[in-house]
Amino acid sequence: MTSLFPLPTTLEHALSPEWLTVALGQQHPGIEVTGVTIGEIDCRVSTNALFTIECAGGVPEGLSPHLCIKGYFGEEGAPYAHIGEGEARFYSGMSDAIGVRTLRAPFAVADPETGAGIFITEDVVVEGGEFLSSLSPYSIEQTAQSLTEFARLHAFGWGLPDAVREPWLDPKIFTYFQARGVGDIQENFDGWVGEQVHEDARDAARLVEAMGVLSAAPEGPGWTVMHGDAHVGNILIAPDEKPSLVDWQLVQRNFYGIDVGYHIASALTTEDREKAERDLVQHYLDELRAFGVAEPPSWDEMWDAYRVGNVYGFFMWGITKIVLPPKIKVLLQRLSAAVAAHDGFAAVGV
Helix, strand or coil: CCCCCCCCCCHHHHCCHHHHHHHHCCCCCCCCEEEEEEEEEEECCCEEEEEEEEECCCCCCCCCCEEEEEECCHHHHHHHHHHHHHHHHHHHHCHHHHCCCCCCCCEEEECCCCCCEEEEEECCCCCCCEECCCCCCCCHHHHHHHHHHHHHHHHHHCCCCHHHCCHHHCCCHHHHHHCCCHHHHHHHHHCHHHCCCCHHHCCHHHHHHHHHHHHHCCCCCCEEEECCCCCHHHEEECCCCCEEECCCCCCEEEEHHHHHHHHHHHHCCHHHHHHHHHHHHHHHHHHHHHCCCCCCCCHHHHHHHHHHHHHHHHHHHHCCCCCCHHHHHHHHHHHHHHHHHHCHHHHHCC
């Protein structure tokens, strides 16, 4: 008899009708998957694979036949399967409680023995959804809408209630240095993708030093549950044409300003950011209060937090190597311009 655990280590196993019957049966008891048609597969360290299911008696009501699985399979992915724990646990136990706009996940689980995470979401592109990138147009109004979702997320974890004290939400910034460092950032700055990095922010060593400060920061005011990778490429325009947040791989307890500063400076062109950033920061504060934070940060505290988030985002794209170069170039330009404009390094304390 097929069982859920141990979780599959191959995509072939994960997409077998037998295992999918067990997995999808967690939310849809009695389902029997009889056929699987595999579509596009994106395989790097993690694997994302689109597929369509057929079921005995038809696909259950409330379940789309068009799905996507994300996991860490094969010789390249399996050693990193534990990286998927946070994202799987977020979808399985937290996203509904928060109410944040994100993908619907008919299955998500982390192996209690190994921490390996696998989850299945609906293929919203079939329904008319669109996953964005830094090359996608994104308006000031849309940025305000996505900031509402970040405020909703942050309000849930404000003050660090027990719900966000789980070990899988422990801070992760220190792990970013395990594979990338000053040399990788300098290589990006010196190459084609770094041609438009602002001269006042073009200091790889200082950027790494700033992230070291953030990684060592103790819990304090403004700590909450944050997305952790809030760039515009992790936005989905859902079929209702409103933005949703996706890719929760770096979800963690940390400082709220990281998401806000990273998101605004990555989502908008430099011209639009300069025109609208103060209004957007105020909009975020208003939404934070609307979601129940009785004493949100002051304007000055919020603005300094925003500056810190610019630096975090700049580091994240300074170390990025495997994304299409034009996307890296755009984000390095936008984020470095924000760091330079607001003296972000000084906000961090370096």
